[in-house]
Amino acid sequence: MLESRDEWIKKRAYAIWEEEGYPSGRDTVHWEQASSERIALEKKAGKKEKVDTKPKTDSKPKVKGQAAAVMAAAVAGATAKAATKRASKKTGDAKI
Template sequence: MTDDRQERIRRRAHTIWEQAGRPDGAHQQHWDQATAEIDSEEGKPKAKAAQPKKPAAKASGDTKPKTARPRKA
């Protein structure tokens, strides 16, 4: 990481921290957000974050399981 880029990230992270009300313990989140913003400005692709898997879509209509009806004699 170049010194200039690191300084830009540091300044942006500090601004984010101030805008968030100066909370304790959020340094890494602010640094990550600042890094993403600086990379975006520089046109660098973002690292892909792990995306949670989406559940399979349910079929439309009745959601109750179908049961067999007894046959009439």
């Protein structure tokens, strides 16, 4: 998180104020809510860092999600091109 903690809370409290329709006299409530959200984010980020720092037992990286789909499409495309080349050579010989 690049901006300071107070700056983040200030921006979030302002966004909450806007979402609620600009009510007057609720600035403390909005600040407390934003502060609670920031604390929750920091705890979540702390847990994530602890999970990420565990030593990996599998040395081979796993491909997930969209990257797996892209790799599968690339392999399928390469296979299709190779099959097309083989088929065109066979049909070319048969025409003669």
